Amino acid sequence: MRVTIFGTGYVGLVTGTCLADVGHDVVCVDIDEVKVEGLNRGVVPIFEPGLEPMVKANHAAGRLRFTTDAEAAIAHGDILFIAVGTPPDEDGSADLRYVLEVARTIGRHLSRPAVVVDKSTVPVGTADKVRATIAAELEARGVDVDFSVASNPEFLKEGDAVNDCMRPDRIVIGATDMAAVEKLKRLYAPFNRNHERIVVMDVRSAELTKYAANAMLATKISFMNEIANIAERVGADVEMVRQGIGSDPRIGWHFIYPGAGYGGSCFPKDVQALARTAQQHGMDPRLLNAVESVNEHQKKHLFELIERHYGGKLKGKTFAVWGLAFKPNTDDMREASSRRLLQQLWDAGAQVRAYDPEARHEAQRIFGERDDLVLCESANGALVGADALVVVTEWKPFRSPDFPRIRQAVADAVIFDGRNLYHPDEVEAAGIAYYGIGRGRSVAR
Numbered sequence: 001m002r003v004t005i006f007g008t009g010y011v012g013l014v015t016g017t018c019l020a021d022v023g024h025d026v027v028c029v030d031i032d033e034v035k036v037e038g039l040n041r042g043v044v045p046i047f048e049p050g051l052e053p054m055v056k057a058n059h060a061a062g063r064l065r066f067t068t069d070a071e072a073a074i075a076h077g078d079i080l081f082i083a084v085g086t087p088p089d090e091d092g093s094a095d096l097r098y099v100l101e102v103a104r105t106i107g108r109h110l111s112r113p114a115v116v117v118d119k120s121t122v123p124v125g126t127a128d129k130v131r132a133t134i135a136a137e138l139e140a141r142g143v144d145v146d147f148s149v150a151s152n153p154e155f156l157k158e159g160d161a162v163n164d165c166m167r168p169d170r171i172v173i174g175a176t177d178m179a180a181v182e183k184l185k186r187l188y189a190p191f192n193r194n195h196e197r198i199v200v201m202d203v204r205s206a207e208l209t210k211y212a213a214n215a216m217l218a219t220k221i222s223f224m225n226e227i228a229n230i231a232e233r234v235g236a237d238v239e240m241v242r243q244g245i246g247s248d249p250r251i252g253w254h255f256i257y258p259g260a261g262y263g264g265s266c267f268p269k270d271v272q273a274l275a276r277t278a279q280q281h282g283m284d285p286r287l288l289n290a291v292e293s294v295n296e297h298q299k300k301h302l303f304e305l306i307e308r309h310y311g312g313k314l315k316g317k318t319f320a321v322w323g324l325a326f327k328p329n330t331d332d333m334r335e336a337s338s339r340r341l342l343q344q345l346w347d348a349g350a351q352v353r354a355y356d357p358e359a360r361h362e363a364q365r366i367f368g369e370r371d372d373l374v375l376c377e378s379a380n381g382a383l384v385g386a387d388a389l390v391v392v393t394e395w396k397p398f399r400s401p402d403f404p405r406i407r408q409a410v411a412d413a414v415i416f417d418g419r420n421l422y423h424p425d426e427v428e429a430a431g432i433a434y435y436g437i438g439r440g441r442s443v444a445r
Contacts (some may be wrong), residue, residue, distance in 0.1 A: 174206020
């Protein structure tokens with residue numbers, strides 16, 4: 001099938017590449033000429049495991065192309081995906097300017113029947129706005145072209161997006177036009193061979209499903225962080241609590257790891273956007289507001305442990321920071337806990353030596369040149385001249401460090417573990433003071 005995708009960010013690029021990989025003829029459109037030119041040379045602008053070789057292979061095979069020519073791309077596609085960003089507006093609602101601009105572009109150039117698919121995460125009712133926008137442009141041109149608008153939300157995890165796309169848990173299709181549903185079923189047939197993964201529903205339910213999924217996962221994280229904070233105060237170990245509740249199949253093991261707060265491009269903005277949608281419809285979203293409030297506080301907690309250990313005297317101290325990306329296997333630092341921590345350390349007069357396996361260049365772009373920041377080439381390199389170690393992202397290479405080496409390297413012999421990667425007994429046996437999240441022994445020192 002012939003597919004056009006507007007947007008070459010995480011969602012658009014991964015979706016387009018995976019569709020091409022199963023044999024579809026895909027054209028990806030972006031207004032960024034530099035990015036498009038780079039993609040056509042095999043330069044992938046994001047780090048996502050497994051993505052780069054797939055992009056190169058499918059581009060070489062002619063199944064995946066990149067262009068800035070929207071008119072030609074629209075003429076190409078039987079199915080037109082909108083996969084552009086929906087950043088938070090000032091009031092927390094999703095900013096639809098890019099989605100609706102794509103809809104206007106489609107309306108200006110559409111000349112034959114097509115299915116327009118909202119792949120971007122958008123508030124309930126967006127499909128109606130997209131449909132109206134396209135219809136208005138067609139009317140202004142004085143042409144009558146048959147088209148449908150469907151919702152097909154993505155459920156990709158950064159760091160595992162290719163696998164999620166190629167082996168989806170579910171494929172949600174929101175549409176009332178059964179011809180459009182059948183087209184999308186044919187599109188996704190290669191991903192649906194082992195068992196039925198397609199869930200068909202009305203458009204508004206599909207739009208809400210995406211927000212509900214992310215809000216539920218964010219809720220589990222904030223709940224566990226709240227339990228961790230209680231554990232600290234009562235002298236319990238939240239890691240023991242996690243094992244005690246995770247074995248209950250009604251709760252499960254996923255997303256119950258306490259830490260330094262969630263970040264990324266999805267959870268923060270989607271929780272806020274869903275809360276804003278509720279408010280716009282006269283409802284007070286108390287739980288969603290609490291989820292966001294707990295997360296905001298949690299992003300301060302790692303610094304609070306550091307401040308507590310040093311009695312507030314951080315000026316002149318140097319901290320080795322392991323991990324800058326908001327999660328492992330990505331270079332994405334949007335809403336990352338590291339950004340809050342670094343700013344707090346700098347405001348307190350401290351220096352930072354940071355290392356991340358993939359996010360170094362992104363950190364350079366965000367922070368620029370600073371006298372109080374050194375971006376290091378290795379984890380051990382970050383320890384040189386440091387007074388303490390702070391672990392912010394749970395990258396695999398950080399999970400089994402050489403504690404005696406850390407003890408020799410950091411002057412104050414202390415680790416602040418923002419992801420509970422280490423067992424306190426093992427750290428302390430090496431002569432290092434240990435602070436984790438929700439580990440009661442970290443409080444009274």
